[in-house]
Amino acid sequence: MNLFKYSAPSSFYPLAGKLVPWFGTLAxxxxxxxxxxxxxxxxxxxQQGEVYRIIFIHVPTAWMAMFIxxxxxxxxxxxxxxxxxxxxxxxxxxxxTGAMFTAIALWTGALWGKPTWGxxxxxxxxxxxxxxxxxxYVGYIALVNAIEDKKRADKAGALLVLVGSVNVPxxxxxxxxxxxxxxxxxxxxxQGNKMxxxxxxxxxxxxxxxxxxSMAVAFCRVRAIILEREGQSQWVKSxxxxxx
Amino acid sequence: MNWVEFFSMDGKGxxxxxxxxxxxxxxxxxxxxxxxxxxxxxxxxxxxxAAGESGTARTAQ
Numbered sequence: 001m002n003l004f005k006y007s008a009p010s011s012f013y014p015l016a017g018k019l020v021p022w023f024g025t026l027a028x029x030x031x032x033x034x035x036x037x038x039x040x041x042x043x044x045x046x047q048q049g050e051v052y053r054i055i056f057i058h059v060p061t062a063w064m065a066m067f068i069x070x071x072x073x074x075x076x077x078x079x080x081x082x083x084x085x086x087x088x089x090x091x092x093x094x095x096x097t098g099a100m101f102t103a104i105a106l107w108t109g110a111l112w113g114k115p116t117w118g119x120x121x122x123x124x125x126x127x128x129x130x131x132x133x134x135x136x137y138v139g140y141i142a143l144v145n146a147i148e149d150k151k152r153a154d155k156a157g158a159l160l161v162l163v164g165s166v167n168v169p170x171x172x173x174x175x176x177x178x179x180x181x182x183x184x185x186x187x188x189x190x191q192g193n194k195m196x197x198x199x200x201x202x203x204x205x206x207x208x209x210x211x212x213x214s215m216a217v218a219f220c221r222v223r224a225i226i227l228e229r230e231g232q233s234q235w236v237k238s239x240x241x242x243x244x
Numbered sequence: 245m246n247w248v249e250f251f252s253m254d255g256k257g258x259x260x261x262x263x264x265x266x267x268x269x270x271x272x273x274x275x276x277x278x279x280x281x282x283x284x285x286x287x288x289x290x291x292x293x294a295a296g297e298s299g300t301a302r303t304a305q
Contacts, residue, residue: 040245044254051256054263061267100270108263115256213271220278227285237293 007084009226010235016219023216030209038202054112055199060207062105064214065133066168068098072140073165076158086222088154089229091161092144093222097214099137106130109182117181125174126182129167136164150229 006012038056045052072091079087109127110120121127140157147153170177175184195203230236253260 039250049256050254051259053253053260057263057267097274100274104267104270107266111259111263115259217274217278220282224278224282224285227282227289231285231289231292236289237296 023212027212034205042198051115058108060210061101064210065102072161076161079158089225093218102134122181124181125178129171
């Protein structure tokens, strides 16, 4: 199978259409299992009590916020080096979902911070750099929508995403590099896992659900973007699926 | 299982359900918006095909 074939919007459009229901179903099933384990099976935390359950959405959404941005940076390289149309479209499709996950991570962090630290917000390195990530997402969306010429918009957007990607390691390592109010990583490659198995399983399943959801929604959005941009081309009009 | 206790979350229900509720709301809103966007895009392609066909028919006449 020639995978490069799918870098063309005309080949990717039907493939994405076939994949969306699979990713959507996986996301739904994983979310139901993850929420059940997180809310009903996982025990109360011995220090924080019940409020710690926010972790089951806070951590997966924060991971996705960073992961989606890195994915966009990967597409930005492809868009700038190989000038592939689909890469720029994928960036545009991923950005709103990344922005949404960043906003949820900040929101849930604030609601978790109040009962545990006594404040909704502090200008600590982890929180501030995550807020900058949200501004980068919003800035990218504003930039590509402000430039009429799509080619120029894609190029400017890709550059912004690439420059902004330096913020992702800053977010990740901020709790190590600076003395932050935000706690250190509960799971790390060097120090292993500090969480109970059931809590870790619930969090991992929720992270998988968020990942599958992102794929489903980004593939669905990229199909709309393909039609918006290439709606006048012959291949769009010739495939029944695009117009049914 | 005591549901009142479950929803009160040790008196921290506002923080826990405020987090889960906004998460769910965002997901639902995003799905609706993406669905609408693809419907609009498909409608626009259908319209342009219809306009093309009626243009071709006029030319043929």
